[in-house]
Each structure stands twice: as structure tokens, then as C-alpha cells.
Amino acid sequence: MADKVRKDAVQALDGLLFDGMTIMAGGFGLCGIPENLIAAIRAHGVKDLTVISNNCGIDGFGLGVLLENRQIRKMISSYVGENKLFEQLYLSGELELEFNPQGTLAERIRAGGAGIPAFFTKTGVGTLVAEGKEVREFDGELYVMERGLTADLAIIKADVGDTAGNLVFRKTARNFNPMMATAGAKTVVEVERLVAPGELDKDHIHTPGIYVDAIFEGAAFEKRIERVTTRPRAVEGAGAGGDV
Amino acid sequence: MAWTRDQMAARAARELQDGFYGNLGIGIPTLVANYIPEGVEVTLQSENGMLGMGPFPFEGEEDADLINAGKQTITELAASSYFSSADSFAMIRGGHIDLSILGAMQVAANGDLANWMVPGKMVKGMGGAMDLVAGVKRVVIVMEHTEKSGAPKLVKACSLPLTGQSVVDLVVTDLAVFEVNRGRSPLRLIELADGVTLDEVRAKTEASFEAAAA
Numbered sequence: 001m002a003d004k005v006r007k008d009a010v011q012a013l014d015g016l017l018f019d020g021m022t023i024m025a026g027g028f029g030l031c032g033i034p035e036n037l038i039a040a041i042r043a044h045g046v047k048d049l050t051v052i053s054n055n056c057g058i059d060g061f062g063l064g065v066l067l068e069n070r071q072i073r074k075m076i077s078s079y080v081g082e083n084k085l086f087e088q089l090y091l092s093g094e095l096e097l098e099f100n101p102q103g104t105l106a107e108r109i110r111a112g113g114a115g116i117p118a119f120f121t122k123t124g125v126g127t128l129v130a131e132g133k134e135v136r137e138f139d140g141e142l143y144v145m146e147r148g149l150t151a152d153l154a155i156i157k158a159d160v161g162d163t164a165g166n167l168v169f170r171k172t173a174r175n176f177n178p179m180m181a182t183a184g185a186k187t188v189v190e191v192e193r194l195v196a197p198g199e200l201d202k203d204h205i206h207t208p209g210i211y212v213d214a215i216f217e218g219a220a221f222e223k224r225i226e227r228v229t230t231r232p233r234a235v236e237g238a239g240a241g242g243d244v
Numbered sequence: 245m246a247w248t249r250d251q252m253a254a255r256a257a258r259e260l261q262d263g264f265y266g267n268l269g270i271g272i273p274t275l276v277a278n279y280i281p282e283g284v285e286v287t288l289q290s291e292n293g294m295l296g297m298g299p300f301p302f303e304g305e306e307d308a309d310l311i312n313a314g315k316q317t318i319t320e321l322a323a324s325s326y327f328s329s330a331d332s333f334a335m336i337r338g339g340h341i342d343l344s345i346l347g348a349m350q351v352a353a354n355g356d357l358a359n360w361m362v363p364g365k366m367v368k369g370m371g372g373a374m375d376l377v378a379g380v381k382r383v384v385i386v387m388e389h390t391e392k393s394g395a396p397k398l399v400k401a402c403s404l405p406l407t408g409q410s411v412v413d414l415v416v417t418d419l420a421v422f423e424v425n426r427g428r429s430p431l432r433l434i435e436l437a438d439g440v441t442l443d444e445v446r447a448k449t450e451a452s453f454e455a456a457a458a
Contacts, residue, residue, distance in 0.1 A: 028292040028329070029315040031308065054329070081368030082315075091366065099367070102291065103333030103375030110330040122378040123337060126409035128361075129374065159309075171326050172293050173309040178328045206328075223308035229316035231300040 004165050004215050005194070009040035012188045012214040016153055017046040020073075024109065024151040024180040025053040025063060029082070029226050032173030033062050036190045036218040037155040042069055050074040052109070052151055054102060054176055058082045061224055070094070076149075078102035082226065101129060104146050106179060111148035113182025113211075118147050154184025158207070161191040162198075165212030166205045174206065181211045190218045246389075246418040247437045254279040255435075256345050256386045256416045260286050267291065267336070267376060269346035270314045272386045276345050287323070289341055291372040293332045296324030313372065336372070337379035344380035346373060348387045348415075350402045353451040354427030355412040357385065358404035370407060377408035389417035389448055396450040398422065398431075420445050422453060430454050 006012035023041070027033030038057075042065045049072050056075055057064035066072050067085050074096035080086050089095040100108065101123045111119055120143035124130050134145040156177050159170035167189060169177055181187050194217040247255065253275035260266060260280055267289045268276050277297075280286055288297040290312045297312060298319035306317040327335075335341060350358040357377055360370040377383050390396055398415065415422040421435035431453040433445065442455055 028313075029311065031292070031311050031315070077369060079369035079371040087366045099369050101370055101374035102329070102372040103337050103379075106329040106333050107337075121337060123375045125378070127374065127406045129370075169326075171307065171309040171320070172290070172311055174326055174328050175293050176329045179330045225306060225308050225317060226311070226315040227317070228306050229300045229318075230303040230306065233302050 004209070004212060005163050006214050006216040008216055008219060009036040009190065010043070012190075012216050013037065013040055013044065016186050016188065017041065017044055019046055020048045021046070021152040022050040022052065024154040024184055025051060026154070026156045026175065026177035026180050027062065028054050028172065028175035030057065030062050030224050032157050032169070032175050032177055033057070034155040034157040034190050035062070035222060037188060038063060038065060041155075042066055042071070045069070045071065047071045048073045050076065052076040052105075052149060054078050054105065056080050056083050056086050058226065059085050061222075067095070074098065076100060076105070078105050099129070104129070105149075106176060108146055108149040109176065109179040109183045112150040113179060114148075116148050118145050120145050150183045150185065151180075152185050154180040154187040156181050156187060156189040158189055158191045160193045160195060160200065161189055161212070161215050162195050162200050162209070163215070164197050165189070165209030165215050166197075166200055167191070167207035167209075167212065168200060168204060169206050178207050181207045186213045187211050188214045190216055192218060192221055245437070245439045248418075250275060250279075251437070252386050252416050252418055255421065256384055257281060259343060259345070259382070259384050259414065260284055261342070262286075264342040265289060265295070265340065266343045266345070267341055267380065269344070269373070269376075271347045273345040273347060274314065276386075289332070289335065290318070291329075291332050291336065291376070293327050293329055294320075294324060295327075296321045298324065333372070333375050336375050339379055339381060341380045343382045343384065344376045345384045345386060346376065348385045348397065350397050350399050350404050351385055351387070351412050351415050351424065352399050352402045353424070353431040353453070354401075355410040355424045356402045356427075357383075357407045357412050358402040359407050361405045363405065373407050377411040382413045383411050385412050385415045387415070387417055389419040389445070394448075396448055399450045400452075419448065432456060
């Protein structure tokens with residue numbers, strides 16, 4: 001059986017990076033991002049990247065560091081509001097941008113990984129998103145055709161993985177990671193804890209190892225929080241979501 | 245007196261029914277969670293992959309792996325569940341969410357909604373808004389009645405790029421509540437904020453509307 005275990009991000013990415021490639025990066029905001037792999041891609045310097053990720057990190061962290069180093073040519077995202085440098089590069093024409101509705105982005109990646117070249121959705125009908133795309137009527141409703149999405153490389157963050165590549169994600173850090181793991185020609189995963197086969201409950205594995213080409217335990221995880229929001233201890237049972 | 249942001253949120257919260265699965269947008273819609281009526285149990289969805297959003301954590305108990313769609317730290321409840329973004333939007337696009345409460349830049353009499361883009365300004369992206377309005381059973385908009393400039397936001401036709409066509413069911417502003425019904429019936433004013441007159445609302449609204457007998 002192929003050995004999937006690598007010692008670190010640099011070894012895990014060895015031979016997989018080339019200029020002009022397309023990379024999918026898991027995460028929502030800074031939650032569940034493959035921070036060790038992003039740092040290694042920054043250090044490698046590979047450029048002209050097309051990056052598919054819901055967001056583009058923040059200034060100085062997450063995918064923001066690849067922007068700073070001018071390694072990204074094009075972003076495919078649903079929301080990039082947290083990033084000043086992004087705005088600057090986009091407005092000066094240095095950076096291309098394709099916006100996808102978040103659910104369309106997730107489904108495009110899921111479809112890509114499942115060998116489905118296109119699908120129809122109601123999302124975006126009658127908006128800029130549908131421009132230039134086929135619109136078809138089904139049962140009296142209009143739907144727009146969206147294409148499946150794949151990448152040369154998917155970089156993924158999971159909480160725990162075993163040496164066979166089986167993955168378990170934690171809380172909302174799951175987000176785009178499971179679909180992206182299926183849609184990369186090569187999929188590289190960093191985990192907070194790497195365990196031996198048999199240690200994970202087989203009924204609770206989120207991503208089966210077939211999708212994973214390389215896996216390593218991250219040396220350190222900063223796990224920055226974008227918006228620390230708390231409630232005072234005195235108030236019990238404040239409404240869900242709380243006051244802002 | 246026009247309604248405050250909290251009063252608008254409280255009015256929108258009355259649209260929540262016991263047992264509903266709901267999704268709240270960023271801004272005033274987030275405040276709706278504070279006004280869920282007594283005896284009404286609602287499960288809140290966060291489109292980054294969670295059902296059963298709990299309150300903000302106590303200081304020192306934040307978890308970087310547990311955030312809402314606004315990237316704020318939150319907590320889980322006993323019945324919460326986590327899932328991927330694809331599962332989350334299958335829920336939304338498949339029509340399984342009962343109610344979505346969102347903000348808006350413009351709403352038209354036919355139910356068109358614009359809330360993601362102002363041409364010529366930096367565009368941040370639509371996030372999950374287009375999916376929510378396309379898939380959720382009922383869409384309630386909470387917004388100021390006019391722009392800061394005084395320009396009406398309830399218009400004959402949206403001049404800004406659309407988020408969705410004929411998707412809005414109800415609009416709550418600081419002045420009044422309107423039934424939009426996705427444009428299937430004429431726009432109708434159904435409630436005035438305390439002390440607000442019909443004449444004031446007419447003067448600040450571009451779209452023509454009927455007024456329910458008050």
C-alpha cells in the first residue's frame with residue numbers, strides 16, 4: 001500500500017507545485033484553513049495561481065499571505081470582504097476575480113469530485129451570475145447551468161486523520177474541506193493529530209482515505225479567530241447568536 | 245417615531261413560528277435572535293455548516309473551530325449538528341429552511357432583491373445570499389426605509405444588480421411593514437410604526453402600494 005504519510009508540509013507538497021496551477025483551499029474565513037500548507041506554498045514561491053476558496057484570508061494571514069507575495073493571479077470565491085490588499089490588487093487589475101454564490105461554489109466542487117460535469121440550480125437566475133450561461137425550464141421554473149469544478153491540487157485541514165488518509169473534521173472547521181478533498185487531482189491534508197488505522201470510529205469518518213494522497217501532522221496551528229465575540233457571564237440564556 | 249434597529253428586529257422575529265428552521269443574515273437580522281417570542285422554539289442554521297446555533301461564548305471559552313457565517317465565535321446546543329458547506333446549501337437550496345431574514349439595499353414591488361453589489365464600488369461578494377433567496381421557503385427583509393441620502397429603498401424596479409428575482413415575501417422597515425408576496429399580488433402596507441403616518445411613508449417610498457385599512 002502506498003505510504004501517504006509525510007513529515008511536514010514541504011515534503012507533502014514535493015513535486016506537486018507548478019506555475020499557473022489551480023489550487024483549492026479548504027476553510028471558511030480563517031476557520032479550518034490548511035495554515036501549514038499555505039505557509040509552505042508561500043515559501044516555495046510558485047506563482048500565477050488560480051485559487052478556489054470561499055474567502056481569501058485576511059491581510060497577513062491565511063491565503064492573504066499568498067496575495068502579499070503576488071502568487072495569486074485569479075480567485076474563485078463567494079466573499080472577499082475581509083481583505084484590504086485584495087481590494088487594492090483587484091482594482092489595479094493585478095488580480096482576477098470570479099464570484100460564485102456560496103452554495104453554487106460548494107456544489108460545483110462536490111460535482112467536480114463526483115465526476116458530474118454540470119448541474120442546474122435556481123440560485124442566480126436573473127442575476128449577473130447567470131450571464132452567458134444556459135438557462136433551462138424544469139417543471140415551470142427556471143434554472144441556470146453551472147459547471148463542476150476540479151483542481152490540480154486540493155489543500156485540506158482536518159482535525160484527526162489516520163495513516164490511511166481517513167479524516168475527521170471538527171465543528172464548523174469542516175466547511176469546504178470534505179468536497180475539496182474529492183475534487184483535487186492530488187489532495188494533501190494537514191491534521192492536528194495523526195493516528196494509526198483503527199483508532200478512528202469507522203462509522204464516523206467524514207472523508208474516506210481514497211481521496212487523500214498525502215497526510216501529515218502540522219507542527220503548529222495558530223488557529224486565529226477573526227471576530228472574537230463573547231457575552232458577559234452575568235447573562236444566562238441570551239438569545240442564540242446573541243447581541244452584536 | 246420610527247422604529248429603532250431593535251424594534252425592527254423584534255417585529256421581524258414575530259415571523260418565526262414554533263419549530264421553524266431559520267437562517268439570519270448579518271446586521272439587523274442577527275439581532276432577531278434576541279427577540280424570539282416566548283414559547284417559540286427555533287433552530288438557527290449557520291450556512292458555514294451548523295444547525296442549532298447557540299449564544300456567543302463566555303470570555304475565555306471561544307473555540308476557533310466554532311464560528312457563524314459572520315465569522316463570530318459562537319457555541320453549540322445539545323441538539324446542534326455540523327455538516328459540510330455542500331450539505332448546508334443542499335438544505336438551503338432544497339427548500340428545507342423555513343425562513344430567512346436578510347438585509348437589503350433595494351427591494352422592488354415585484355419582489356426583486358438587490359443586496360450584494362454597488363457597481364463602481366469594491367464588491368465584496370454575494371456569499372450565501374443568492375442561494376438563500378432562491379431556496380428558502382419564506383424571505384423576510386429588514387432594512388431602513390431610505391438611504392442615508394434620503395433615496396427610497398422600496399422602489400419600482402431595482403437599479404442595483406439583483407440578488408434574486410421575485411424572491412421577497414415581507415419587508416420590515418423603520419417606518420412600516422409591507423407584504424410583497426414575491427410580486428404575486430400588489431405591494432401592500434400592512435403595519436405602520438407607532439406615530440408614523442401613511443403620508444410620510446408615501447413620501448419616502450418610490451414603489452406604489454396599497455394600504456390595508458388601519
